[in-house]
Amino acid sequence: MYTEQELREIVSRFELDSEADTIKAMGPGFINDTMIVSTRPDSDGHVSRYILQRKNHNVFPDVPGMMMNIDMVTGHLRRKVLEAGGDPDREVLKVIRRKPESITDAERQSKGHDLYYRDGHGNFWAMCLFIEGSVTYEKADSPALAYKGGEGIGKFQSMLADFTEPLNETIKGFHNIRWRFSQWEETLKRDAAGRAKDVAEEIGWIESRKDEMLAFWSLVENGTLPTRVTHNDTKISNILFNKEGNVLCVIDLDTCMSSTSLNDFGDAIRSYTNTGAEDDRDLGKVSMSMEMFKAYTAGYLSQRKSTLCRSEADNLAFSARYITFEQVLRFLMDYIDGDVYYKTAYPEHNLVRTRAQYRLLRSMEEQYAEMQAVVEELMKQD
Ligand code: GN1
Ligand code: MG
Numbered sequence: 001m002y003t004e005q006e007l008r009e010i011v012s013r014f015e016l017d018s019e020a021d022t023i024k025a026m027g028p029g030f031i032n033d034t035m036i037v038s039t040r041p042d043s044d045g046h047v048s049r050y051i052l053q054r055k056n057h058n059v060f061p062d063v064p065g066m067m068m069n070i071d072m073v074t075g076h077l078r079r080k081v082l083e084a085g086g087d088p089d090r091e092v093l094k095v096i097r098r099k100p101e102s103i104t105d106a107e108r109q110s111k112g113h114d115l116y117y118r119d120g121h122g123n124f125w126a127m128c129l130f131i132e133g134s135v136t137y138e139k140a141d142s143p144a145l146a147y148k149g150g151e152g153i154g155k156f157q158s159m160l161a162d163f164t165e166p167l168n169e170t171i172k173g174f175h176n177i178r179w180r181f182s183q184w185e186e187t188l189k190r191d192a193a194g195r196a197k198d199v200a201e202e203i204g205w206i207e208s209r210k211d212e213m214l215a216f217w218s219l220v221e222n223g224t225l226p227t228r229v230t231h232n233d234t235k236i237s238n239i240l241f242n243k244e245g246n247v248l249c250v251i252d253l254d255t256c257m258s259s260t261s262l263n264d265f266g267d268a269i270r271s272y273t274n275t276g277a278e279d280d281r282d283l284g285k286v287s288m289s290m291e292m293f294k295a296y297t298a299g300y301l302s303q304r305k306s307t308l309c310r311s312e313a314d315n316l317a318f319s320a321r322y323i324t325f326e327q328v329l330r331f332l333m334d335y336i337d338g339d340v341y342y343k344t345a346y347p348e349h350n351l352v353r354t355r356a357q358y359r360l361l362r363s364m365e366e367q368y369a370e371m372q373a374v375v376e377e378l379m380k381q382d
Contacts, residue, residue, distance in 0.1 A: 006119075007052070008020060008023065010119060010125050011052060012102070013099060013102040013117045014050075014096050014097070014098055014099065014102075014117070014127045015096060015097050015098065016037070016039055016050060016096065016127075017039055017042075018039045018040055018042055019040050020037050020038070020039055020040075021039055021040040021041075021047075022037070022038045023035050023037050023052065024036050026051070031056045031254075032053045032054060032055055032056050032254070033053065033054040034051060034052070034053050035051070035052040036050070036052070037050045037051075037052050037127070048129075049130035049132065050127050050128065050129055050130055051127065051128050051129075051130050052125065052127050053125065053127070053128075054124065054125055055067075055116070055124045055126055055254070057123070057124055059171075060170055062170050063116060064111050064112040064113075064115070064116065065111070065112070065168030065170050066168070066170045066254055067115035067116050067126055068112040068115065069167040069168050069253070069256045069257065070093070070095060070115075070253045070254070070256060071095055071112070071115055072163075072165055072167065073160065073163070073167070073229055073253060073256050074092050074094070074253065076163045077091075077092040077156075077159055077160065078092050078094075080159040081159075089129060089131075090131055090248060090249065091248060091249050092249060093129075093131075093250075093251055093253060094128055094129040095115060095126070096126075096127035096128055096129060097114045097115060098113070098114045098115070098117060100114070102117075131240055131248065131249060133242065133243060134240035134242065134248055134249070135242070135243060135245075136236075136237055136239070136240060136241070137237065137239075138236070138237055139236065140236045140272045140292070140296075143291050143294070143295035144295070145236065146273075146292045146296040146299065147295045147296065147298055147299035148241065148245070148246075149234075149236045149239060149268065149272060149296060150268070150296040150298065150299025150300035150301075150302075150303075151299040151300070151302055151303050152239035152247040152299075153231065153239070153250065153264055153265070153268060153300060154301065154302060154303030154304035155250075155303040156231065156250040157228065157229070157231075157264065157304055157307070158303050158306070160228060160229040161307035163228070163229050166227075167229065167258045168257070169257055169258070170255070170257060171255065171257070174232060174255070174257060174259070175230075175232075175259055175263045175323070175326060176217065176220075177213045177214060177216070177322070177325075177326060177329075178214060178217055178221075180326060180329055180330070181214070183333060184206065184329060184333055187336050187337055188203070190337070191336065192336070192337050192338045193335075193336065193337065193338030193339075195335060195338070196336055199332065199336065199351070202332050202351075202355070202358070203332075205328065205358055206328070206329055206332065209325055213322060216315065216319075216322050219260075219311065220259070220260045224311050225260045225262065225311055225312060226260070226309060226311075226312070227258050227259060228258070228259075228260070228261045229257075229261070230256065230257055230259045230260070230261055230264050231250060231253070231255065231256055231264050232255035232256065232257060232259075232263065232264065232267070233252055233254075233255050233267075234265075234267050234268040235268075235271055236272070238250060238251050238252040239251070260312075260319075261312065262312060262315055262316060262319035262322075263319065263323060265300060265316055265319050265320070266319030266322055266323030266324070267323045268296060268300075269288075269293060269296060269297075269319075269323075269324075269364075270320060270323050270324045270327060270357075270360065272292050273288045273289045273290075273293050273320075274286060274287075274288065274289075274360055275287045275288070276356065276359075276360075277356070278353060278356060278357065279349065279352050279353045279356055280352075280356045281352055283355065283356065283359045286356050286359040286363070287359070287360070287363040288320075288360060288363040288364050288367060290367055290370060290371075293367075293371060293374065294374050297316070297374055297375060297378060301378045301379065305378075305379065308379075313375060313379050317371035317372045317374075317375050318368075320364055320371065321365065321368070324357060324360055324361045324364060325361055327357045328354055328357045328358045328361055330342075331350050331351075331354040332350070332351075332354040334350045335350035335351045335354060
């Protein structure tokens, strides 16, 4: 725990409008510690608010690389918003830089040094502007909201469609199934928790889909599917809306990397369309809602159609199967490894997640022809 005085000293290294007044904890983040900083009122009584985060360097071993990714991506988005006559301070996350005079000669030697502060305990801190008057949703519980979520990510990706600089790979092989399969082989060989013998059926689910999943990834490797900016955490709570209910800005850019943008579509479908929970014990509740699939896809394509290339459109529906398969694999792998990656609430939790996500995958496989038809139809419309 940091004292208020320590937090104030950290904040004093960043370029705020005026001096910080209060610093308060915000929300129950699982990964980073998040605080909200308010400045003293200026002569007109105006107060600016900022987000202060301690970035979790166990999850993100390369915080400077991560901050550089965020800086490059938001720099590009700001230019786009300005060109369109929008307000970049409200429509794009604004990274707050260090005060130049607070940067020591030693700090200046490291990459991205004006984007974060590393304290005496080795923890990394970064700040961004708080976007006033925005609205968030925890769950997309209607097709109308799924449409808006699709619009949010579609717009984000569309603005980044001409971004070509490679980003730092801050989590190795995140959606690279070839890499995941090499981890898988090691997991099976190690069998660290002695659980492999009890999950023969589940192992079969993975092995029987290996070729089709590798075939999809080959399209990324051979350039058929272009490499673009991916957000990698496309849940609805990472989109800010304005009071009128329109998309304002996509937040939580910590996992931004370079890959196929289909990952973001696929992961959104995995989360938005599930009629049950990710870890439902009652498999009867788990399925893919076609209504939610249609709504999300319609919202996504309303923003993204003009920047999507043919190979991306052709593989859009499959990406939902790909990402859901990968999630089955990751949960099962963690179960066999003895629950070392995901937080679990009970001993079988990762196995329950594996089975629930597999049920969702099966539901997608059953409805695949219709999913493809929906994409095709939407691609045809003006
Ligand atoms: C993790 O913690 P959360 O919900 O942001 C994971 C995702 C998984 C998800 C499954 C960095 O995301 O890839 O899809 O759990 N994030 C990381 O619930 O591994
Ligand atoms: Mg996240």
